Amino acid sequence: MIDHVYISVTNIDKSLTFYSSALKPLGWKVFGNYDSASGPEGVPDLYGIGDDMYGNGKAVGSSVWLRQRKVGETGLYLGIVCDTNELVDAAYAAAIKAGGTDEGKPADRTYFAHGYYAANVADFDGNRIEFVHKAWNPKRHV
Template sequence: MIDHVYISVTDIDKSLAFYSEALKPLGWSIFGNYDSASGPEGVPDLYGIGDDTYGKGKAVGSSIWLRQRKPGETGLYLGIVCDTNELVDAAYAAAIKAGGIDEGKPADRTYFARGYYAANVADFDGNRLEFVHKAWNPKRH
């Protein structure tokens, strides 16, 4: 689980489409934008994608906020919790279908630990996602 992460991208619309499709099997969706004009100086416009509990106030949720990349910024690596191996597979397939670049098909990653199942993709800006199921983690509700 992740609370929130900012990801700097070169094309907001293309990136929103990619992330919303790649994360849809895990219950994530676009939920709104933050207009920097309403906040303090230095806070950028943000475009939010959240899991199915984010913002409901009944449990801790996670969100990703996309922002326009500035010259010289680097990409991001982000691990996202999946409750089952099948959800790792589904998220990986959705990310590839949405235009993601394969960086490691779904598989056991016993070199990290027994029961560690993951897949890796990159978006078109070099940001990397790892969808991971750790057998020892309890399922989220």
């Protein structure tokens, strides 16, 4: 399941209006911003829009986060749900073994939220994957 996607945009305000309007009929809404000043260097300011399940603790939800595009930037940032920290570790190890580039070893990312455990990898084209376990998400039934 996809947890979140970062979309790099040239105009945050215009894009926030567009995405929140386009997704509103589907039950999505703007739920908040992430100020990069509270995190490590390289994590951008983020502007979140989520579905009706995102963050409610009843089911796993999805979100889109807008970020200011940097000059020459392309590619995708995709967050993939993992049901445990161990699955984050396993997916990260498999991605590195397959030739991915480390962009953040598995670790707690408490600057996002308590119980947020993740690892980051880039593919050969600079697309990024975040494997993430959020302790507050209920287990998925597969």
